[in-house]
Amino acid sequence: MREGPDIARIASLVGDPARANMLSALMGGTALTASELALEAGVSLPTASSHLSKLMEGGLLTLASQGRHRYYGLAGPQVAGMIEAITGVAASVGPQRVRPGPRDAAMRVARVCYDHLAGEQAVAMLDRLIDKKLLLREDKEIRLAPAAASHFAAIGISVDARPRRPVCRACLDWSVRRSHLAGTLGAAILDKILAEKWARREKDSRAVVFSPAGRQAFEKVFLA
Amino acid sequence: MREGPDIARIASLVGDPARANMLSALMGGTALTASELALEAGVSLPTASSHLSKLMEGGLLTLASQGRHRYYGLAGPQVAGMIEAITGVAASVGPQRVRPGPRDAAMRVARVCYDHLAGEQAVAMLDRLIDKKLLLREDKEIRLAPAAASHFAAIGISVDARPRRPVCRACLDWSVRRSHLAGTLGAAILDKILAEKWARREKDSRAVVFSPAGRQAFEKVFLA
DNA sequence: AGAATGCTTCGATGAGGAACGAACTATGCG
DNA sequence: CGCATAGTTCGTTCCTCATCGAAGCATTCT
Incomplete structure (x- = not known):
């Protein structure tokens, strides 16, 4: 036992x-x-x-x-x-779903995961942030790079200096099978996306749907 | 739904x-x-x-x-x-489940885990055996060092050459959160501890209680 | 106050599934 | 071959637990 x-x-x-x-x-x-x-x-x-x-x-x-x-x-x-x-x-x-319906496709692209963004968009974003050396992947942990605070402040996201919970956390994405960004920073970014109306939440679903203009704005800020 | x-x-x-x-x-x-x-x-x-x-x-x-x-x-x-x-x-x-009572304290020190010893004593023992290069930790696996067979034979523990189940296995200790020794060798060592009457099993519990003399003997053989 | 809403507790019913012994299959040993 | 070991399958028993209707609290509205 x-x-x-x-x-x-x-x-x-x-x-x-x-x-x-x-x-x-x-x-x-x-x-x-x-x-x-x-x-x-x-x-x-x-x-x-x-x-x-x-x-x-x-x-x-x-x-x-x-x-x-x-x-x-x-x-x-x-x-x-x-x-x-x-x-x-x-x-x-x-059991492999026979047909991934339209809603499932949308879910794969972007969805809410508790309080942050998940899905292909979110995974791509984390990749890019690490690429740009704003975040540092250390083993399974993710940490802020020195340049991060000023960069996010410029976008309008203030990074809490003494957070009650981790600023960055890796969260495994079930659809893409790679990590996306959780933690207070992940939550703040989702807040911004919704506040700027780049995307809206699908009714009765976790799916997050970007508008054409919103997607461009998002990509310009986070995927450039 | x-x-x-x-x-x-x-x-x-x-x-x-x-x-x-x-x-x-x-x-x-x-x-x-x-x-x-x-x-x-x-x-x-x-x-x-x-x-x-x-x-x-x-x-x-x-x-x-x-x-x-x-x-x-x-x-x-x-x-x-x-x-x-x-x-x-x-x-x-x-943690809210059970408050650490006296028996639980004993459990933390030493207890039976299936057929081998677990708890602080067991974790310390494995550390020491690896320290003495009698066992080799390879990644998550544990293997016998060349010197092991003769060493354990000298103590009165014969290491099966063709075991039905692994001689050494790492078993994660829930109280110490580090590995202790399982497998046939772990089982043989527990057998010896009980056979030599260094310790006895607590009635209706997994706790293993060492006698003062027994503890000394155990430490001399395995923690020296 | 009385009525309406939101939610919990009680009690009875029913189905799923965890358990084991016994019997069966498969592999290895002499 | 026969015997021993390793596992699976089958059938039965038993108990947990999910479910819902009815009744009971609690809070708010009028």
């Missing part, structure tokens, strides 16, 4: 279809109410409530009560990273 | 305690036989076989048949990364 962290307990929490759907929905980064999650998972409200309390007990979710609304969200980046990792395995070994 | 990779299917594979134990055991990187995995997981051979075929069907394992032995291993780095991610979440969420 093995000792150590109870990985089966965590995995079995994700291993139920209803709960997995809820967690996937929460990967969008926005907290959702119990009713919304019930709808998302395709179960009744009592069932959803039961699942949510299990996820809470397991430490995978956070809860913010506001009046009669109770907003559930992912407990943190570590949980989000785990979900992405599982998604990656599921995507590469899973 | 969500669409996309079937993450629940993958997670539920990991979500069974027996399968989780098997996967954890395989995180060492060395392929193991069905019987070894049955022991690791603490289930009967038929049960283990059933689990293994499910993991195979799920694409999480690879199989290498050699004669009547069937060696199961993790399917790849992506799968290993996923297990690691889940373990990370479990570890950061898990």
Whole structure:
């Protein structure tokens, strides 16, 4: 028998279809109410409530009560990273989807991963930032290069000097199978993309769709 | 309802305690036989076989048949990364599970791990054996040095020349977070410790408690 | 206050699946 | 060959856990 962290307990929490759907929905980064999650998972409200309390007990979710609304969200980046990792395995070994629908294609190009951008665009961006020596890949870690602070400040992104969580983190992309940028910097860049209206979030999906002009602007700033 | 990779299917594979134990055991990187995995997981051979075929069907394992032995291993780095991610979440969420009581303190010092010794004592022992160049750490593998056979024979431990299972294996210690020695050699050493009455097993626990004299003897032989 | 909404708890039902023993197949040994 | 070891398959038993309806709290609206 093995000792150590109870990985089966965590995995079995994700291993139920209803709960997995809820967690996937929460990967969008926005907290959702119990009713919304019930709808998302395709179960009744009592069932959803039961699942949510299990996820809470397991430490995978956070809860913010506001009046009669109770907003559930992912407990943190570590949980989000785990979900992405599982998604990656599921995507590469899973029963190959017969037809990758239009939405799936959009997802592959760009999507929200908890609070930052993922997909081909995001992977390309990280590659380019490392190419331009603004970020340094060290083993599996990513660090800011000296030139980074001023460069991002010029774009309008301030890099927190004393962050509560890492500024840069590598997050494995399930569709491209290579890392993209997470951490506060990754989150700030996504914020900018949406604030500048270079792209909009697809309704009820994690997909992020760039407008033609937005894509040009994005490429000029991050892929030049 | 969500669409996309079937993450629940993958997670539920990991979500069974027996399968989780098997996967954890395989995180060492060395392929193991069905019987070894049955022991690791603490289930009967038929049960283990059933689990293994499910993991195979799920694409999480690879199989290498050699004669009547069937060696199961993790399917790849992506799968290993996923297990690691889940373990990370479990570890950061898990500590709330049990408060370190007196027995847990003893467990941290020395305990039985399947058939060999684990805990601080075991980690220190492996370090010392490598220091003395009796064992060679090669990447994640551990091998016998030429001098090993005669050295262990002098202590009264015969190293099987043609073992049914690996003589040396690295086993990650959950309390120290570093490797200790598993495999037939690890098992033989534990046998000796108990046979010499240097230590006894705590009733209904994996803890191994050394007597004062026993500890001295152990340290003289293995930590000198 | 009363009604409406959002969510949780309770209780009963049902299905999936984890477990093992026994029997069967396959490989190796003498 | 016969015997031993390594694994799988089969059939049965059993128990967990997901599910939903109904009822119970809590909060807000009017």
